[in-house]
Amino acid sequence: MLVEIIIKILFALPMGIWLYRDSKARDYSWMLWTCSPIILLLAPWPAAIVLAVILLGIYLVLRPAGALLRCPHCNKKVHEILFVCPFCQKNAKHECLNCHEPVPWEAEQCPYCQSRNITKE
Ligand SMILES: [Zn+2]
Numbered sequence: 001m002l003v004e005i006i007i008k009i010l011f012a013l014p015m016g017i018w019l020y021r022d023s024k025a026r027d028y029s030w031m032l033w034t035c036s037p038i039i040l041l042l043a044p045w046p047a048a049i050v051l052a053v054i055l056l057g058i059y060l061v062l063r064p065a066g067a068l069l070r071c072p073h074c075n076k077k078v079h080e081i082l083f084v085c086p087f088c089q090k091n092a093k094h095e096c097l098n099c100h101e102p103v104p105w106e107a108e109q110c111p112y113c114q115s116r117n118i119t120k121e
C-alpha cells in the first residue's frame with residue numbers, strides 16, 4: 001500500500017512539474033493543471049496510469065497551440081503570443097510606437113509597419 005503511494009507520487013510529481021512549466025508558459029489555467037495529477041493519487045494503481053495518459057491527452061488538445069520562446073529576462077520558456085512574461089512579469093516583447101503591435105525582442109523594426117520607432121525597455 002505504501003509502495004503504491006510512493007510509485008504514484010513519483011509518477012504524479014514530474015507530471016505536475018511539467019504541467020506547471022508548460023501551462024504557465026502558455027498562461028493557461030496553470031494552477032488547475034499543476035494540481036490535476038493529484039487525482040492520480042486517489043485512483044487505484046493500474047487505473048492511475050490510464051488516467052495520467054487521458055489527462056495529458058486532454059491537456060495537449062486544449063492548451064493554446066504555438067511555439068515557446070525564451071524570455072529575454074529570466075530565460076524561461078514563454079508562449080510566443082504573450083507580451084508579458086508570466087514568470088518574471090517583465091515585457092517579453094517590445095511595442096511598436098507607430099501601430100502598437102508587439103514586436104519580437106530581438107527585432108530592430110516592426111514586422112507589421114516596418115517602423116523603427118519601437119520601445120526599448
Ligand atoms: Zn521572464
Ligand SMILES: [Zn+2]
Nearest residue numbers: 096099110113
Ligand atoms: Zn508597427
